[in-house]
Amino acid sequence: MTNPRKGFVKDSLQILMVKLIGIQQLDKQQLLDTDIAQNETYYLNLLSELQASDLDPSSYAFLERKLAYLTNIGLERELQQSKLIIFGLLFIVVTLSVFTIRMRRKRQESLVSVLSKQERTVRRLILQGKSNKEIANELFISLSTVKTHITNIYSKLNVANRQELLQKSTGTST
Known part of the structure; x- marks a missing residue:
């Protein structure tokens, strides 16, 4: 009496051998690369079956090498695409950062340009750390005139005190 398992294993090996022969024919006709690209999962599963079988590894080594090579090419292509995307995003971030910095400077310059010549002078002296009396x-103006200029500067630049004026003028915060 024959063991039915042996017959099944023998049939499975024959089916795998037939598949290998078909794959070799595709390779000879230079169609295997295209077929692998279109059916990668099938070939990876087939390779797993071959590796789990009792077949001599040298009989399917060509397929193993071909899959490793083509998979590597695919991964390299994906890596290149990822690098391009990363560089593109980095470029966008840098561009937006530069744009934001320029807009802040422009806005600050436009606020300062709202000040009169004398107010700009008073502002500059305040930023140098001078007191109202100094x-x-x-x-060569009165203390009350200095106070009036400072009130106008605070109002036009939307600040409440010297510290805010300094922060807004230098772009720093505490």
Whole structure:
């Protein structure tokens, strides 16, 4: 009496051999690469079956090498695409950063340009750390005139005190 398992194993090996012969024919006709590209999952599953079988590994080594090579090419292509996407995104981030910085500078410059010449001078002296009395002495104006200029500067630049003025002028925050 024959063991039915032996017959099944023998049939499975024969089917795998027939598949290998078909694959070799595709390779000879230079159609295997295209077929693998279109049916990669099938070939990877087939290779797993071949590796799990009792077939001599040298009988399907060509397929193993071909799949490794083509899979590697696919991975390299995906890597290149990923690099391009990353560089593109990096370019966008840098461009947006530069644009944002320029817009902030422009906005700050436009706020300062709203100030009169004397207010700009007072602002510059405030930023140098001078007191109201020192500003009045340097510009030969009264202390109340300095205070009026400072009130106008704060109002036009939308700040409440010298510290805010310094932060807004230098772009720093605490």
